[in-house]
Structures are given as C-alpha cells and as structure tokens.
Amino acid sequence: MVSAALVENFRRDGFVVVPDLLAEDELQKFGAAVDRAVYDRGRNDHRKLEEKSPYEQSFTQCINLWEDHPEVVPLTFHRKISQTAATLIGVPALRLWHDQALYKDSGGRHTEPHQDQPYWPMDETQTLTAWVPLDGSTHETGCMGYVPGSHLVGLRKFVNIFKADEKVKILEDSAIAGIAAVYVEVPRGAVAFHHGLTVHMAKPNRSSRPRRVHTMIYFRDGATRTKPYVHPSVDRPGIKVGEAIASDLTPIVWPRAAGDFPKPPRMPLTPVLEQLNTYGAFPEIK
Numbered sequence: 001m002v003s004a005a006l007v008e009n010f011r012r013d014g015f016v017v018v019p020d021l022l023a024e025d026e027l028q029k030f031g032a033a034v035d036r037a038v039y040d041r042g043r044n045d046h047r048k049l050e051e052k053s054p055y056e057q058s059f060t061q062c063i064n065l066w067e068d069h070p071e072v073v074p075l076t077f078h079r080k081i082s083q084t085a086a087t088l089i090g091v092p093a094l095r096l097w098h099d100q101a102l103y104k105d106s107g108g109r110h111t112e113p114h115q116d117q118p119y120w121p122m123d124e125t126q127t128l129t130a131w132v133p134l135d136g137s138t139h140e141t142g143c144m145g146y147v148p149g150s151h152l153v154g155l156r157k158f159v160n161i162f163k164a165d166e167k168v169k170i171l172e173d174s175a176i177a178g179i180a181a182v183y184v185e186v187p188r189g190a191v192a193f194h195h196g197l198t199v200h201m202a203k204p205n206r207s208s209r210p211r212r213v214h215t216m217i218y219f220r221d222g223a224t225r226t227k228p229y230v231h232p233s234v235d236r237p238g239i240k241v242g243e244a245i246a247s248d249l250t251p252i253v254w255p256r257a258a259g260d261f262p263k264p265p266r267m268p269l270t271p272v273l274e275q276l277n278t279y280g281a282f283p284e285i286k
Ligand SMILES: O=C(O)CCC(=O)C(=O)O
Pocket: 058, 059, 102, 104, 111, 116, 129, 131, 200, 201, 202, 213, 215
C-alpha cells in the first residue's frame, strides 16, 4: 500500500514518485515487450529524428499497445500500479483511458508544458497518469517536470502541443505564473504519477540511448462524455455526450482479481492507427 505521506504529497502537489512498484525481472520483461511493440508500430517509418515534426521529436507515441501486443497487457493492467493510482486519486474503481509508449529518442527535444485533461472529452477530474520509465529517468535522459499545485488552481487550458509553431504560453497563465516547475528523477522500479490537471513537461534527451517510458491513463469509473470533440477512446465504442464512458476499450483496471486481464476490444484498431501518423501519434490539429 502507498503511504499516507505520499498520498498527501500527490493531493497537494499533483504529482508523486512511488518507489518499488516494479521488480527487476518485470522491468526486463516489460521493457523488452514495449520495445518490440514500439518497433513493430514504427517498422515502416524510416525518417531520421530531424525529419519528424517537432511534436514527434519530443517522443515517439504509440497508443493502445495493450490491444495488439498481448505481452504488454500485464504492464498496462499491473495491479500494484493501478491500486496505487486508485488510492492516490481517492476513488474505489478506475478505468483505463488508454495506454501509450512515449519513447524519447537520443537527441529528442523537450516536451512542451501542458495539462492532459483538456485533451479528453470528460469534465470529471478524477484522472491521473502512471508514467513508468523502464530504465528510470534522469535529468540527462529526459525526466519530467511538474508545476506543483497547478491541478488545484482552476486552470484548464488546451495547449496545442501537436502543432509546434504555436507558442506555448501556459506557464505564463496568471494562475501559475511564478511557480517554478520541479524536475523529478525516477529511480528504476519506481513510477511517477501526475493528476490530469497538473501542468507538466519533460527535459530533452541528452543521453545516447532512448528514454523508454510506458504510461497508463486512468479515470474514475462512472465519468461521462461531456464534450463533442473527437477522441478514439469514446468515438470507437460510439459513446455519446452525456453517456457513461464504459466499454471494453476502457475497461476497469482497479479493482481486478490477480491474473484477470481484460480481453482486447472487439473493434478494429487499424482505422485508428491509419488516422494517426505512422507511429500512432495524434495528427496535427489544424
Ligand atoms: O514523457 C513525456 O515526455 C511527456 C509525458 C506526458 O506528457 C504525459 O504522460 O502526460
């Protein structure tokens, strides 16, 4: 169980690093599984880093890996991690919004500051991400930075990080101006959690190896679709505005019995990947 002190830190700061959630053998096994999945999704993309869009230079993004890579399922539905997430956010049951690998190549640029929640058509704010660095993360490889308390100030701003030339101004917003971001290294086996409204960013990768990260995004069971704008997590299962976001695309992650993994959804993934760019990142919003 996560300590009361860490829960308090998460609720106050909007982020926390929880140690010892993954054993060494799990890091090896899951690291290899996510590597294979990222390689598989990107096998037709032969562009060099400098040929990619600035968004893609921040990281290679591969969403919903649990659907077409069964060996990733035990990581995405890792009970210790999802139980920790439910305790941090303080709800009895959590669903998966989606998983994704975020691999920052050697030489990859910083990740622009943003909040996650404005990308999701959901008003309920019991949302959080488990950010799982498969080698740990350091200032050199591209660790995350967070604006402490930014989830509590009423800020809810869409930052178009997909479109690189748009100046990112969220740090200048009067609600958080002057609060310094805190950059946090994550030791091997630990997981960093951030709230869906926490302003966060990441450093560039100045090392010679990729920064290998897998993430799981969770939301509270019972949340509803409240916005008409598109997102595959609600559009693929045909969930309408006002309806509960509940389908086999967004299954319950906690509570679940040990060894009980959900089956991938009975809806094709290919059209979604075709809409996205080659690597499975969201296309630029025009
Ligand atoms: O890994 C990164 O560089 C950014 C991650 C992020 O923005 C997120 O997980 O919400």
